[in-house]
Each structure stands twice: as structure tokens, then as C-alpha cells.
Amino acid sequence: MEQTIRVELGDRSYDVRVGSGILDSVGPAAAALPTVRQAAVIADSNIASSYGKQTADSLTAAGIDATLIEFPTGEANKTVAVFSDMLDAVFAISPAIDRDLLIVACGGGVTGDISGYVAASTLRGVRWLQCPTSLLADVDASVGGKTGINHATGKNLIGAFYQPSGVLIDVETLKTLAPRELQSGLGECVKHAVIRDASLLDFIAENTTEILACQSDVMCDLVARNVAIKADVVAGDERETGTRAHLNYGHTVGHAIETIAGYGTLSHGAAVSLGIIAANAIAVDSRLISPVDADRVRQALEALKLPVTYPGLNPDEVWEVMQRDKKARGGHVRMVLPTEIGRVEIFDNTTPQQVARGVAALG
Numbered sequence: 001m002e003q004t005i006r007v008e009l010g011d012r013s014y015d016v017r018v019g020s021g022i023l024d025s026v027g028p029a030a031a032a033l034p035t036v037r038q039a040a041v042i043a044d045s046n047i048a049s050s051y052g053k054q055t056a057d058s059l060t061a062a063g064i065d066a067t068l069i070e071f072p073t074g075e076a077n078k079t080v081a082v083f084s085d086m087l088d089a090v091f092a093i094s095p096a097i098d099r100d101l102l103i104v105a106c107g108g109g110v111t112g113d114i115s116g117y118v119a120a121s122t123l124r125g126v127r128w129l130q131c132p133t134s135l136l137a138d139v140d141a142s143v144g145g146k147t148g149i150n151h152a153t154g155k156n157l158i159g160a161f162y163q164p165s166g167v168l169i170d171v172e173t174l175k176t177l178a179p180r181e182l183q184s185g186l187g188e189c190v191k192h193a194v195i196r197d198a199s200l201l202d203f204i205a206e207n208t209t210e211i212l213a214c215q216s217d218v219m220c221d222l223v224a225r226n227v228a229i230k231a232d233v234v235a236g237d238e239r240e241t242g243t244r245a246h247l248n249y250g251h252t253v254g255h256a257i258e259t260i261a262g263y264g265t266l267s268h269g270a271a272v273s274l275g276i277i278a279a280n281a282i283a284v285d286s287r288l289i290s291p292v293d294a295d296r297v298r299q300a301l302e303a304l305k306l307p308v309t310y311p312g313l314n315p316d317e318v319w320e321v322m323q324r325d326k327k328a329r330g331g332h333v334r335m336v337l338p339t340e341i342g343r344v345e346i347f348d349n350t351t352p353q354q355v356a357r358g359v360a361a362l363g
């Protein structure tokens with residue numbers, strides 16, 4: 001059942017292993033890296049005593065001296081202050097920390113982002129392994145090497161591109177995930193299907209019951225297929241100058257709705273689902289895709305219990321928020337729209353009228 005996906009990034013290439021029960025393999029995986037003797041396992045307060053401890057125990061059993069570093073859960077803690085506390089905890093492990101230290105991130109996307117930045121910053125870069133435990137971290141945050149923290153000015157404004165030595169995804173961990181958190185990852189799965197792989201949309205539509213129940217075999221396939229898509233997009237454009245922007249499909253209007261609703265009110269996946277519906281309505285209106293294709297996507301989202309309507313939105317407000325987005329260039333609003341299921345293109349001059357059409361589809 002275990003599957004391995006290679007992320008091809010030249011001398012920084014690494015493997016993502018997806019399987020059932022492989023969190024217990026983190027010890028042997030770490031021991032296989034040259035000269036690793038000490039490890040800091042970083043986990044948030046929700047899972048430090050469960051998966052965090054399991055990870056540390058696996059490292060200890062493999063002969064690696066493991067220290068568990070716990071931080072308070074949640075996006076609100078992806079801060080400079082928590083990052084600073086983590087560095088203190090890392091340097092407290094031993095007065096003579098050296099570059100043989102391994103950082104192990106065990107948790108959701110917040111843990112992965114902040115731990116990766118700790119790894120990038122400690123002694124100008126130590127090795128790190130990622131053990132994502134949320135679906136969003138599995139299919140999105142754990143691939144691509146973006147690490148970092150938030151600043152009061154905005155999200156993810158401080159950070160570095162820093163690739164891990166490897167990623168281990170244990171799909172068994174998904175069984176304890178809250179439905180809202182599962183939803184967050186599912187929005188990205190539908191996004192990946194529409195931008196690159198029509199057969200993935202069929203797979204999702206045929207397996208919604210198994211997916212919502214986190215059935216192990218189906219989740220292995222779902223996660224592995226999504227990791228492969230994200231890895232492929234990232235390998236083609238590591239620094240986000242071109243086609244990596246395809247990953248923003250569903251996110252332009254989606255982010256605007258997330259902001260208008262009040263950040264944290266909607267799950268990220270719910271916002272992306274609404275953004276996908278709006279983008280597809282614009283694509284239908286512009287005769288890029290057929291209403292039948294747009295309906296296939298809507299049905300998959302609905303079957304996954306993701307929202308497809310959000311009445312009462314003011315299109316002018318959505319447009320205004322979209323223009324403030326850091327990805328809007330020179331006042332131009334850029335949108336990624338499907339030209340068929342499995343293929344998208346970037347459109348640089350989206351008009352307020354088009355956005356109003358997308359918003360109307362959510363009414």
C-alpha cells in the first residue's frame with residue numbers, strides 16, 4: 001500500500017512516502033540520514049502527546065536522542081514570538097548543537113511552516129523531516145519548500161524556501177482530524193484535479209463516502225495522487241514565477257471571501273470551494289468550459305460536503321478585496337480559470353463584471 005513520490009528539485013530532490021502506519025518508520029528514516037544523532041520533534045499542543053510522542057519514541061528506538069518541543073496550537077501562534085521560543089528550545093537541547101541536529105515537524109501546516117523555518121534558520125540550515133498529520137499539510141503544505149511565519153502586517157510574510165530531506169505521510173493520522181480540518185484539505189484536492197487531472201476528479205466523485213470516512217487505502221491513493229500533482233507543479237517552477245500560479249485556482253475569490261467572512265470563520269477548504277464555484281462560473285461565462293463540466297466539479301464539491309453557495313456577498317466588496325491581494329499585480333486582477341477539466345490558464349485582466357458574475361453564482 002505504501003507509495004513513494006519523488007519531488008524532483010536537482011540536488012535538493014527528496015521522497016514523499018505515503019502509507020498506513022508509517023509514522024513508526026520515522027526513526028529508521030532519520031537514522032538513514034548521514035550523521036544524525038540528535039533530533040528536535042516539533043508538535044503543537046493538540047497532538048504533542050499523541051503523534052508527537054509516537055514520533056519521538058520511534059527516533060529514540062532508532063538510537064537518536066529525541067527532544068519533543070511543544071507549542072500552542074493554531075494559526076494565531078505562527079508568530080515571531082513562538083518561532084523565537086522554538087529557537088530557545090532548540091539551543092537548550094545542548095550547548096553544543098551542531099549541524100547534525102535534525103528537526104522533525106509533526107503536525108498540520110502551521111507546524112510544518114514554522115518548523116521548516118526553524119530548520120532553515122538554525123546554524124543557517126539543518127536537515128528536517130516532515131511528518132504531516134492534517135490533510136491540508138499532506139496534499140499542500142508539505143510539498144514545495146515554502147516555510148515561514150506570519151507578521152502583524154499579513155500572513156506568511158516572513159520565511160524562506162527550504163526543502164526537507166524527506167516527508168512521511170501516515171494516513172492513519174487523518175482518522176482523528178476534525179471534519180472542518182478534513183474539509184480544508186479536500187478543497188485543495190478538488191483544485192488539483194481541475195488544474196491537472198480529470199481522472200482524479202472521477203476518483204474523488206466515486207469515493208466520497210470512503211474519503212469522508214478516511215478509509216486507509218483510498219486516502220493513500222488520494223494523498224499520493226495529490227502530492228504527485230503538487231510536486232509536478234512545483235518542480236516545474238520552484239520559485240513561483242510561472243505555472244506554480246496555477247495552484248491559485250479557486251484562491252483569488254476564495255481568499256476574498258475568507259477575508260470578508262472574517263479570517264477563520266470559514267475553513268480554508270470551504271473558502272476554496274466557493275472560489276472554485278466562482279472561477280468556474282466566470283469560465284463558463286467566457287466560454288472556456290461547458291456548463292456540464294462546471295456541474296461535474298460542483299457535484300464533487302457537494303458530495304464532499306463542501307459549500308457551493310454563499311448568499312449575500314457584495315460583488316463590489318469582493319472586487320475591492322481582490323485588488324488588495326498581494327498577488328494582484330499593478331492593479332490587475334489575475335485569475336486562474338479552467339479551459340477544460342484538468343487544464344487551466346492564467347488570465348491577467350479579470351474585470352469587475354466577470355467577478356460579479358462569479359459572485360452571482362454563489363447566491
Ligand SMILES: NC(=O)c1ccc[n+]([C@@H]2O[C@H](COP(=O)([O-])OP(=O)(O)OC[C@H]3O[C@@H](n4cnc5c(N)ncnc54)[C@H](O)[C@@H]3O)[C@@H](O)[C@H]2O)c1
Nearest residue numbers: 046073108109110111133134136137140141146173176177
Ligand atoms: N508551506 C506551504 O506551501 C503551505 C501550503 C498551504 C498551507 N500552508 C499553511 O498551513 C497552515 C494550515 O495548515 P493546517 O490546516 O494543517 O493547520 P494546523 O496546522 O493549524 O492544523 C489544524 C488543526 O488540526 C490539528 N491537527 C493536525 N493534525 C491532526 C490530527 N491528525 N488529528 C487531530 N488534530 C490534528 C492541529 O492541532 C490544529 O489544531 C496555514 O498556516 C497555511 O499558511 C502552507
Ligand SMILES: [Zn+2]
Nearest residue numbers: 188251268272
Ligand atoms: Zn489553499
